[in-house]
Amino acid sequence: MGIIKTSKLIFEYIRRDEDGNVEGITRAIDNVDLDIQQGDFIAILGHNGSGKSTLAKHINAILYPTEGTVWVDGKDTSVEENIWDIRQKAGMVFQNPDNQIIGQLVEEDVGFGPENMGVPTKEIRERVEESLKAVGMYEYRKHSPNRLSGGQKQRISIAGVIAMHPKCIIMDEPTAMLDPNGRKEVIRAARALHEVEGVTIVLITHYMEEAVFADRIIVMDEGRIEMQGTPKEIFSQVEKLKELRLDVPQVTLLAHELKKSGLKLPDGILTIDEFLYELERITGKQNTPGKMGIL
Amino acid sequence: MIRDITLGQYYQTESCIHSLDPRVKLLGTILFIISLFSIRNFSGYLVAALFLAVIIRLSHVPFRFMVKGMRAILFLLLITVVFNLFLTPGETLVSFWKFRITQEGLRTAIFMALRLTFLIIGSSVMTLTTTPNHLTDGMEKLLKPLQKLRVPVHEISMMMSIALRFIPILLEETDKIMKAQIARGADFESGNLIKKAKSLVPLLVPLFISAFRRANDLAMAMEARCYRGGEYRTKMKPLAYKKQDAAAYVIVILYLILTIWIGRILQLL
Numbered sequence: 001m002g003i004i005k006t007s008k009l010i011f012e013y014i015r016r017d018e019d020g021n022v023e024g025i026t027r028a029i030d031n032v033d034l035d036i037q038q039g040d041f042i043a044i045l046g047h048n049g050s051g052k053s054t055l056a057k058h059i060n061a062i063l064y065p066t067e068g069t070v071w072v073d074g075k076d077t078s079v080e081e082n083i084w085d086i087r088q089k090a091g092m093v094f095q096n097p098d099n100q101i102i103g104q105l106v107e108e109d110v111g112f113g114p115e116n117m118g119v120p121t122k123e124i125r126e127r128v129e130e131s132l133k134a135v136g137m138y139e140y141r142k143h144s145p146n147r148l149s150g151g152q153k154q155r156i157s158i159a160g161v162i163a164m165h166p167k168c169i170i171m172d173e174p175t176a177m178l179d180p181n182g183r184k185e186v187i188r189a190a191r192a193l194h195e196v197e198g199v200t201i202v203l204i205t206h207y208m209e210e211a212v213f214a215d216r217i218i219v220m221d222e223g224r225i226e227m228q229g230t231p232k233e234i235f236s237q238v239e240k241l242k243e244l245r246l247d248v249p250q251v252t253l254l255a256h257e258l259k260k261s262g263l264k265l266p267d268g269i270l271t272i273d274e275f276l277y278e279l280e281r282i283t284g285k286q287n288t289p290g291k292m293g294i295l
Numbered sequence: 296m297i298r299d300i301t302l303g304q305y306y307q308t309e310s311c312i313h314s315l316d317p318r319v320k321l322l323g324t325i326l327f328i329i330s331l332f333s334i335r336n337f338s339g340y341l342v343a344a345l346f347l348a349v350i351i352r353l354s355h356v357p358f359r360f361m362v363k364g365m366r367a368i369l370f371l372l373l374i375t376v377v378f379n380l381f382l383t384p385g386e387t388l389v390s391f392w393k394f395r396i397t398q399e400g401l402r403t404a405i406f407m408a409l410r411l412t413f414l415i416i417g418s419s420v421m422t423l424t425t426t427p428n429h430l431t432d433g434m435e436k437l438l439k440p441l442q443k444l445r446v447p448v449h450e451i452s453m454m455m456s457i458a459l460r461f462i463p464i465l466l467e468e469t470d471k472i473m474k475a476q477i478a479r480g481a482d483f484e485s486g487n488l489i490k491k492a493k494s495l496v497p498l499l500v501p502l503f504i505s506a507f508r509r510a511n512d513l514a515m516a517m518e519a520r521c522y523r524g525g526e527y528r529t530k531m532k533p534l535a536y537k538k539q540d541a542a543a544y545v546i547v548i549l550y551l552i553l554t555i556w557i558g559r560i561l562q563l564l
Contacts (some may be wrong), residue, residue, distance in 0.1 A: 060519050084521055092519040100516035104428050104460050111531035116521040124531045146463050160520065194345050 003168050003200050004036040004059055004090070008068035011054055011223075028054040030223035032066075035204065038167065041194045043214035043231075044204045047245045051223035052204045056172045059202070060092040061112060073167055088117060091161030093171040097153035097178075105147075106156055107132070111163040124163075131162040134197065135189045151182025154188050162193065168200035169193070170283040175207060183207070208235070208249045209240045219244060236267030251275045306423045312354040313424045317433025317538045323547045324421045330554045331410050331417075336561055339554050340409050347413060347420075356423045364419040367410065372411050378552075393418040431455045436534050449525030450518050457513070465506060472501050 004212050011029040014022055028051045038044055046052040057063040061077040073089045075082040089139050091113075094100045103109030107128050114124045132138040135155040145153055154174050159168055171190065175183040187210050193199045202211065211217050217234045219227035221244045227234055235241070238256045248256070255269040255278070265280050269275050312320075327346075334340055334468075351358060365372075383400030388395070435452035442448050473483065476497055484496050 058473060062515060084523065087519055087521050092516075094516055094519075096509075096512055098464055099512035102457065102460065102513070102517060102520075104456065108531065112486065112517075112522075113520040115529055115531055116523065116527075118527040118529050121529060121531060121533055126494065128531065165519065267325075 001071065002035045002037040002040075003073055003198070004034065004202070005071045006032055006034040006055075006058070006065075006068065008033065009055075009058065009065050010067040011051075011058065012066045026222050029058070031270065032223070032225055034218070034225070036168070036200065036271050038200055039213045040200050041139075041191075041213065042200075042202045042218060043211035043216075044202065044218045044220060045208070045211055045234075045246060046220035047206065049222075050220040052220050053172050054200065054223075055220070056092070056170045056204055059090050059168075059170050061086045061128070062092075084117075088113075088164050089167045091164055091166035091169045093154065093157050093161055093169065093174045095173045095176050096165040097150050097157060100157050101145045101153060101160075104144060105141070106137065106143050106145055109156060110141075110160045110163050113160055117164060117196050121205060122204070125186060127163040127165070128159075134162055134193065135159045136211060143232070149182060150178045151185035152184065154178065154186045158186070158189055162197075162199075166199070166200065170202045172204050174203075175205065175210065187213070206246075208252075212249060219246065231270055232268035234268075235270060304359055305426050306356045308355045310353060310355040310424070311348065311539065312420070314539070315424075315543055316534055316536055317425050317429040318534065318536075319540045319547075320421045320425055320435050320438055320545045321430070321437060323543065324418055326547050326551050327417045328414055330551050331413050334410075334554055335558045338561060339558050340406075340413075342550070342554050342557060343413055347417060350420055351416075354420055354424050356420070360423055361416045361419045364415050368415055372408060375407045375411065376404045379407055388404060397562070428456060429461050431459070432534055449528070453525075458481075461506075461509070464509075465502070468505055469498065469502055472498055 009032040010027065013026045013027065013028055015024045017023045028094055030051075032051075032055065034055075044052045044055065054063065058065060058077065059072060061072075061083040064078050070077045072086045075086055075089075077083065077086055084108065102112050110128045110131055111124050114127050119127065125150055128141070132141055135158050137152060137155050137159060140148065140152065140156075141285050146158060148156070156170075157174075158169070169190075175186050176192075178186065178259055187255065190201055190203060191213055194201045203214065205211060212231050212235075214231060217227070217229060217231055218225055219234060219241070227237070235252045238248050238253065247253070249270060251272050251274075254267055255265050255275055256267075259265045259267070265278050269278060311322055315434060327343075331450075334343060353363060380400050381394050382397055383397050383403055385397035385399035387395045388398050388401060431452045434455075438446070438448045457479075477483070481494065481497060483491070483498070486494070
C-alpha cells in the first residue's frame with residue numbers, strides 16, 4: 001500500500017435551509033480510488049469545483065469521508081486517535097499565504113508545527129534552521145512575515161510544514177494568488193524538496209505548466225478521476241482536456257495545432273526545448289540556439 | 296505604507312532594560328504602581344522620581360517618547376487637579392470670589408498629579424522596551440496558575456498574538472476596500488458625525504466578511520499543523536530567568552521597601 005490510499009471515497013456536502021431541513025446534497029467527491037507511492041510527485045488538475053481541494057482536505061483529516069476510506073501511511077483518517085499522526089505525516093500548504101502564517105516572526109511561524117507536536121526546544125530550533133535552509137529563506141528568519149512577498153510567504157509556509165518532518169506534503173493551489181515570479185519560486189522549492197529530500201508531493205493546481213514536472217497527473221472533473229497518467233500521456237489528449245474545460249501548456253497547444261495542419265510532430269510535447277528538437281528533426285535544418293532563442 | 300506601522304509603541308534599541316524577562320517588567324511595573332499609591336509624602340515621591348529617572352536613563356529610550364503617553368491623559372489630569380484643588384475642605388490658603396484653595400487641597404492636587412504622571416511614564420517604560428509578543432508571552436507565563444481555575448490562559452494569549460499578527464493585514468485591507476469604495480463614488484469625508492458613521496457601513500461589512508473568512512482559513516491551517524490547544528505544547532523560545540532578572544527583582548523590591556520605609560520614618564519624626 002502506498003503512502004496515501006483512498007478506496008471508494010465519497011464526500012457529500014449537505015445544504016440545509018434555515019430550519020435545518022436538507023435542501024440538497026452535492027457530491028463533491030464521487031467514488032475516488034487513489035494510490036500514491038512514497039516519493040511520488042503527483043499533480044492534481046481540474047477546473048473550479050472539480051473536487052480537487054476537497055480531496056486534499058481528506059488526506060489531512062480536515063474532512064472525513066461520507067463513504068469509503070482514506071489511509072495515510074496505513075492509518076485510517078476517520079479514526080479519531082489517528083488524526084494527529086496523520087496531520088504530522090501529511091502536511092498541508094494552503095492557497096492564501098496570509099491566512100496560514102501564525103507567527104509574528106518567520107522563525108516563530110516555522111516553529112509552530114513542532115511546538116504543537118511537543119518537540120523539545122533545542123530540536124525545534126534545529127528543525128526550524130534546516131527547514132528554512134531547505135526553502136532558501138534562512139536569512140529572513142528574523143523578519144516579520146508581513147514584509148515578505150507572496151512567493152516568500154508561501155516558501156515560509158512550506159518550511160513550516162517541513163519542520164514537522166512529514167512523509168508527504170499536499171499543496172492546495174499554493175501558487176494561485178502569486179505573481180509569475182512567486183509561482184516559479186514556490187514550484188522550484190517544491191521540486192527541490194522532492195528531488196533532494198525525497199518527500200512525496202501532491203500538488204493541486206490549475207496551471208498546466210506546473211503539472212508538467214510531475215511524475216503522474218490526475219485530472220478530476222465533477223468529483224471523479226477522469227484521467228490519470230504521465231504528463232506526456234495526459235497532455236497528448238488535447239481535445240479530451242478541452243472537454244474538461246482545461247488548458248494544455250502553450251507549447252503543447254502550438255504543437256497540437258501544427259500537427260493538425262499537417263506537420264509530423266509527435267503528441268504530448270511539453271517543453272520548448274522538446275518542441276525545438278522535434279521541429280529541427282522534421283525540417284532537417286540545424287537551427288543555431290541563438291536564432292531560436294528569439295522564439 | 297500601512298504595513299510599516301509599529302504595533303504598540305515598542306522602541307527598538309539595545310539596553311539592559313530591553314533584555315530583561317517580560318515577567319520582570321510586568322511585575323516590576325505593578326510593584327512600582329503599588330509604591331506610588333502607598334507613598335504619603337514628598338520625599339517618597341523624590342525616591343520614586345529618582346528611581347524612574349535611572350530606569351529611563353538605562354532604557355536608552357528618548358524621554359520625549361515617555362511624555363507622548365501623557366498627552367492622552369492630560370485632560371483627565373487637569374480635571375483631577377482642579378477638582379482636588381478647589382473641592383477639598385480644610386484650612387483656607389487663598390480664596391477669591393466663590394472659590395477657595397485649601398492647604399489640604401493643594402497637597403492632594405499635587406500628589407494626584409505626580410501619581411498619575413509617574414504611573415503613565417512608568418508603564419510607558421514597560422511598553423516601550425518590550426515587544427507586544429514578549430508581553431503576551433510574559434502574561435501567559437505569569438497567569439499560568441489561573442489555569443487550575445479553568446481560566447483559558449493559553450487560549451487568551453494565543454488570541455492576543457494572532458490579533459497582533461492580523462492588525463496590519465486588516466488595516467491594509469481596510470485601506471484597499473476604502474479605495475475601492477471611493478473609486479465607485481463613496482464619500483467618507485463630508486457630512487456630520489452621523490452621516491460619516493453611516494458611510495462607514497459599506498466599509499465595515501466587507502471588512503467583517505473578509506475577517507471571518509480569514510479566521511476560518513487560519514483555524515484550518517492551524518489544525519493542519521497539529522494545533523490542539525495548550526496541552527502537550529512545547530515552546531521554541533521558552534522564557535527563562537537569568538541572573539540579571541533576579542537582580543532586577545531585588546532592586547524593585549528594595550525600592551518598594553525604601554519608599555514605604557521613608558514614609559514611616561518621617562511620620563515618626
